[in-house]
Amino acid sequence: MSLSRSLSLGAVALSLSLSAMADENVFGYVRGAETLPKGAKEVYQWLTVRSDKGAGHYRAIDSKTEFEYGVTDRFSASAELKALGINTSGLTIDGYLPGDKKYGLKPSGIEFAGKYNFLSPAKDDFGLSGYAAVDYNWLDAHSGQDKKKIDAEFALLAQKYFLEGQLTWVGNVGLEATYSKRKAIDNLPADFEWPTSPEMEVELKAGTGLAYRFAPGWYVGAETLWETEFETDVGKERWSLFGGPTLHYGGKQWWATLTYFHQIRGGGEKYAGQTDNNLHLIEKTRNEVRLKVGFNF
Amino acid sequence: MRTRDWSLLLLPAAALVSPVYATDYLSVPVAQQMLFPQAKAFVEQTLKLSDEQRDRIKALSGMRQRWAEQKVWRAEKDGQLQGWFIVDEVIGKHEFITYATAISPDGRVLGVEILSYRETHGSQVREPSWRKNFVGKTLADPFKLDEDVPNISGATLSCRNVLDGVKRLLAIHKLYLAHA
Numbered sequence: 361m362s363l364s365r366s367l368s369l370g371a372v373a374l375s376l377s378l379s380a381m382a383d384e385n386v387f388g389y390v391r392g393a394e395t396l397p398k399g400a401k402e403v404y405q406w407l408t409v410r411s412d413k414g415a416g417h418y419r420a421i422d423s424k425t426e427f428e429y430g431v432t433d434r435f436s437a438s439a440e441l442k443a444l445g446i447n448t449s450g451l452t453i454d455g456y457l458p459g460d461k462k463y464g465l466k467p468s469g470i471e472f473a474g475k476y477n478f479l480s481p482a483k484d485d486f487g488l489s490g491y492a493a494v495d496y497n498w499l500d501a502h503s504g505q506d507k508k509k510i511d512a513e514f515a516l517l518a519q520k521y522f523l524e525g526q527l528t529w530v531g532n533v534g535l536e537a538t539y540s541k542r543k544a545i546d547n548l549p550a551d552f553e554w555p556t557s558p559e560m561e562v563e564l565k566a567g568t569g570l571a572y573r574f575a576p577g578w579y580v581g582a583e584t585l586w587e588t589e590f591e592t593d594v595g596k597e598r599w600s601l602f603g604g605p606t607l608h609y610g611g612k613q614w615w616a617t618l619t620y621f622h623q624i625r626g627g628g629e630k631y632a633g634q635t636d637n638n639l640h641l642i643e644k645t646r647n648e649v650r651l652k653v654g655f656n657f
Numbered sequence: 658m659r660t661r662d663w664s665l666l667l668l669p670a671a672a673l674v675s676p677v678y679a680t681d682y683l684s685v686p687v688a689q690q691m692l693f694p695q696a697k698a699f700v701e702q703t704l705k706l707s708d709e710q711r712d713r714i715k716a717l718s719g720m721r722q723r724w725a726e727q728k729v730w731r732a733e734k735d736g737q738l739q740g741w742f743i744v745d746e747v748i749g750k751h752e753f754i755t756y757a758t759a760i761s762p763d764g765r766v767l768g769v770e771i772l773s774y775r776e777t778h779g780s781q782v783r784e785p786s787w788r789k790n791f792v793g794k795t796l797a798d799p800f801k802l803d804e805d806v807p808n809i810s811g812a813t814l815s816c817r818n819v820l821d822g823v824k825r826l827l828a829i830h831k832l833y834l835a836h837a
Contacts, residue, residue: 397811482813482814483803483817524748525750525814525818577751610750610751611751611752612777615751656777
């Protein structure tokens with residue numbers, strides 16, 4: 361089944377169930393500071409489509425199915441199952457993208473995360489939470505090849521309400537440390553580099569978003585995310601700045617957020633023949649679209 | 658090579674969704690009778706507020722008067738003023754929360770009733786044990802969450818906005834109803 365059919369089927373399966381009247385996640389990429397109350401449960405489904413590396417054909421779909429539980433009124437814990445689908449052809453990037461690859465969504469990793477709220481944005485005027493996550497992946501999100509990867513992420517999440525909550529601002533800063541090891545590939549192109557020794561990477565990220573509630577339950581906003589990654593061999597491997605609009609609907613029982621994220625600027629490593637020198641197109645794409653749906657119960 | 662389709666992974670999440678519709682818990686007449694059981698008549702006395710009057714409300718309460726029209730009823734018994742019944746809306750997490758506040762002629766909160774609450778968490782705002790914390794409040798009180806009125810986890814924004822809303826209604830009473 362093609363990626364587009366897989367996505368369509370999943371989206372239809374969700375949308376058919378969403379004909380009801382109906383929490384959080386007003387943004388697609390940046391996170392708010394609020395936590396679930398004790399005993400509350402929430403299931404999230406994320407779908408992210410990444411496309412266009414400036415040459416050939418490249419489209420990948422990331423899926424995350426997440427369960428979050430309010431352990432206390434200030435601390436919530438979550439577990440995620442990740443899946444990856446990829447369709448790339450006509451593009452090889454030495455050391456990163458060995459060749460064509462096509463498969464539908466299949467399990468690619470698991471993640472465990474926790475969020476602790478220090479200050480409530482509604483009660484203390486300025487909200488602040490700490491976020492930590494550990495994840496284990498067995499598929500490379502860029503090439504779709506087999507790759508063992510362990511990440512640890514730490515972030516501070518700030519949030520402030522304006523106009524009695526009609527306007528929401530969030531700001532995030534974070535750091536992610538990664539250990540990864542690729543599986544060897546047979547029949548690589550001549551002189552193609554595909555290192556299989558362990559790699560260590562550190563990524564820094566900062567993001568911000570602003571959303572306005574223009575009708576009951578409906579928010580429109582914009583968000584931006586800056587990321588840079590440093591790797592053992594090459595030093596600064598990449599940086600990118602994405603930004604774009606967000607539309608959010610939230611009700612009593614469910615919410616949905618749709619974000620279009622476009623790479624505004626980027627840099628670092630480039631692949632041979634890359635024509636756009638103002639973007640990073642090896643590990644990132646020009647465009648991303650993310651749909652998140654959350655169910656409270 | 659045959660590839661497997663895993664899009665069915667999405668189905669469990671989809672299956673959890675069921676239709677839920679918003680509930681209006683109380684009508685205005687029922688809330689009037691609950692807050693002023695002794696009253697025999699409720700005379701509508703809607704306030705139409707100018708920009709200057711709204712600015713004065715904000716200056717006194719610290720809260721923005723969102724509406725130019727405020728629904729107010731004068732509760733009477735045998736022609737005697739029993740108090741004021743005011744219906745108001747404040748922002749919840751996603752929807753407006755509609756509530757009614759009863760204020761005595763001398764500017765004390767007699768009671769609060771939630772007419773409509775559609776948020777995911779915090780349905781405890783409807784419980785008498787939470788609403789009773791408002792009784793007796795005047796503009797002289799600090800109106801701080803967890804001091805005057807306890808917070809409800811998961812519904813902090815709703816609790817704060819209802820608390821701030823009641824303070825604003827007390828300011829409206831002082832400015833435009835106390836001598837009416």
